Every structure is written in C-alpha cells, then in structure tokens.
Amino acid sequence: MTKEVRVRIAPSPTGYLHIGTARTALFNWLFAQHNGGKFILRIEDTDLERSEKKFEDDILKGLEWLGLNWDEFYKQSDRTKIYSKYIQKLLDDGKAFHCYHSEEELEKERQEQIAGRGVLAHFCEYKNKPVEHAQTGIIRLSVDRDSKRRIKFNDIIRGEIEFEERLLGDISIAKDTNTPLYNIAVVVDDYEMDITHVIRGEDHIANTPKQILLQEALGFERPEYAHLPLILGPDRSKLSKRHAVTSLAEYRDTGYLPEALLNFLALLGWTSDDSEKEILTKDKIVKQFSLDKVHKSGAVFDIKKLNWINSQYIKTYDDAELAELTAPFVEKNFGKQEKDYLIKISPLFRERLEYLDQVKEFHFFFREPEYDGGLLHWKDAGDEETKNSLAETEKIIEKIGVEDKEKLRGELDQLGKRLTGRGLVYWPLRVALTGEKASPDPVDVTCILGKEKTLGRVKRAVEKLRLS
C-alpha cells in the first residue's frame, strides 16, 4: 500500500493572504483531494516581530472562503520545544555550531565577496573553535567548504535540479536554541507532520538544497518536491502590490465569486485535459488535477480574463440567488434594499455584471438620477421634439401601465413610427430614467422602477427641458 499523500500550505502571517499564496494553497489542496490525501495548514510565525494575528485571521478566512478546507492545523509558535530538541541534537552531534560574528562583520564579508569572486557564502571559523563566548551567536549547520558534492533532487515539475554544496556556506538555522529560523522549522515540521509532497512556489527552489542538508543531518526522509511557477505582473516580475491588487480579501470584497477565482487561479499554471474548455467546476478540476500538467514558466495575472470568468459564473445564478449575492454590495453603495426589488433587477445584473461591486452602475434603481438636461436630446432633436416625445411616452405609460412589458414596448415602438424614429422615443426616456447615455433597455428599467417612479422621472425631465 502506498503512503497517504500529505501536503501543506505554510503561509507566514506577515501580510494579508496573497493571491499567489492562495494559488499555492489551491494546488496543494487539489493534489490532496485528487489523491485522497490530507491538506495541512501550517502558520509559519517563527518571526514573532513581523507576525500579526490579524494577518493570520485573514489567511484562515481567505482559505475558507475559497473552500480550501484543511484537515490539520498547526502554528509554529506553538511548537518551539520541538524545534529546540532538534537544534540541540545538531549541536550535540557537532553538526551545528554557534557563529559569533556580528551582523556588521557578516555584512563586511558579504561586501568583500561581492567585490571578489562573487560567491556569497559564509563559512565560519568558529566552527572548530572552542566556545569561549557566552552563547549568544546564531546557530549554523556546518557545511563542508571543500565539498565536491552536487546536491541533486528531483522536482516533479522541473525534473532534476542540482546545486553545488560548497557554494552554500554554513546555513543559519536558529537565532538561539529556542528561536528557530525558517529552514529548520520547515524541515522539522515537514518531517514531524509526515509531509509527502512539498508543493510550493519556485522562489523556494534555492532553499531546497539547504533543507536537504538539514534533513540528512537529522536523518529525515526526503519528501517529493514540486516547485510551482510564479504569478507575474504585466512586467513579468513576481506579482506584487505595485502591479495589482494582491490581497485575496480585496477580490472577495470587489465581488469576485470564490468559484470563479478558484477556476481562474487553477488555470494560471495548469491546464485541464481538455484545454479548450476553461470554465471548470471545482469537482472537475479535482478529478483532472495532476502535477505533470503544471507548467514550468510563470503566468501573467490578467484581470480581464478573471472578469470574463467571473461574469460567466454570475450568469449561472437565478434571480433569487443573484439578489442574495448582490445584496451586500447594493447595501454598501446605496443602503439596504427590499429583496423583491433586487430580484426584479437580477436579470439585468446577470447580463451585465463582471463583478458584484459593479452594481454601482445601477445607481438609478436606488436613487434619483442626476444629469444635464441637454443629454435628453436624441441626436440633433430640439427641445420641442424631445418634450413632445416624453409627453407622449408619459401618456402611454399612464394609459397601459408597466405590467405588460411587451405591450408597452409595442406601444412605444408605434410612437416611434409616428415620430421621426424610435431613437427619439427611447433615448430621452433612457436619460430621464437613468441619467446615463449607456444603460440597460429603458423599457426594462421602466418595468422595474414601476409606474409611479417612471412617471415622476419623465415629468422631471420635461420640467428640465421647460426650464432650459
């Protein structure tokens, strides 16, 4: 029987959940789901200075929102004793030592190395010296500077990768016995948590040989590695705040649907079996997911494609569901509204929304439109023509009401024929109702607004023309 797959996402709570971290989490989660394994969430807060509870909360919320439920949860700050044990063991075995160089000395050495042969690696002479100092120096894993070894590992996505051991330097692993640094915390946790596959961003490739050395020093088994391509900004550098919104929560608050974002993120670096179908449900993605379909090169984050995918998902909801989804966004922008009213508007939402916060563009359903009277003129129609058109429109609505949309449309079409064209009827009506030159169909708007409000707005438009 093969070992149960166990993967993890290991974010550090030093910032809000980044979209890239969310994607790494997604790929881990998909791999676990596909293989019937376990997905573990591990908060890497060894850097107490920079870690904050609010970021941790944001990370948990974000993953939950995306539906990436975890099977086990750990926090590194709860586990210092475990790391201490292993750090002490390395010290006792003579595999690690205290380095008493000050940060200034280290920095000076670094500058000299940059000027010199270019290799940046600290091989510490305190390695073999007896301890005379109080033990305040950082702890390093001892690496052989004369090693001829090339540390090789197989990456599931990239194939064999190798590094020269002698270029690594003595690896910093802890500030003191009770304060582990990243590399050892990862190695110990991955071992203790029985992680079988380390799936992470390609920015961690260079950490891998260091972690392998630590595994070997500790006698741990090596997990499988898979380094994911990065999500890029338009300039093809690692996606950051300077390119785009990177916080997952902001996408949620803008009205991107979790299933759309998940679909989009999955496609950023992975292709389904049928590459021509891009709208994929979570279940389908889980079923098809495989690491050997993951790409090697980075993918530029394209908000336009996300918008399109999101609009496709929005179209799948019925009126009541859409009213439910849009309600918080409407409330945020215009105050609380009747549910039934939102249900009436929903067909228009469905057709036009790319993301939910775009309900802003439907302001005329929630407040009186403001516009310049001149906008009421269709092409080069004058005040009189426009006023007349609006007055006739008013009569028609007054007479037949707004219950029968098609009948109303028919009557207004007839009016268009009597006048110089339908444009002369619909354009002023649109502006009167919405205050916009681009809007949904004015008859649709009329029927949603209702007879009373519609007539009020038409009258106000006529008044505007009279005064101008």
Add this chain to the structure above:
RNA sequence: GGCGCCAUCGUCUAUCGGUUAGGACGUAGGCUUUUCAAGCCUAGAAGCGGGGUUCGACUCCCCGUGGCGCUGCCA
C-alpha cells in the same frame, strides 16, 4: 557578481518529431439594435537567435540572448 529556473499570438495556453501551429481572454469588424452591454459570426495576431541530431524540428541536444527567482540573524 554568483547560483538556479524559464522561453509558442498582447495575455493564458494546446502541440509530447510530420498540424493550414488549435482554443480562450482581450482587440477589430459584422449581425441585432433606441444607447451600452450580453449573445452569435468573422478577422488579425505566435514558435528569441545560432548551431547541431534527423528524411523531417515549435517539439530533442549544445551555445548564445533575454526574462525571472534566490543570494538575510524574513519566510
């Protein structure tokens, strides 16, 4: 500087030696039409360069070039 990874339309990608290099987003045009969207149709748009290997390379190998990542007592 050193080390590593990567390289097909503007973007996301298909192709696992033989294709008119396919699809999606976006763009342009058209249909529809009262505007704007949506929808449908159409168009334009790509193999970084140079060497090999081969009957035949986008595909395999090498060398360039370019981009990115790492180069912390951050993770």
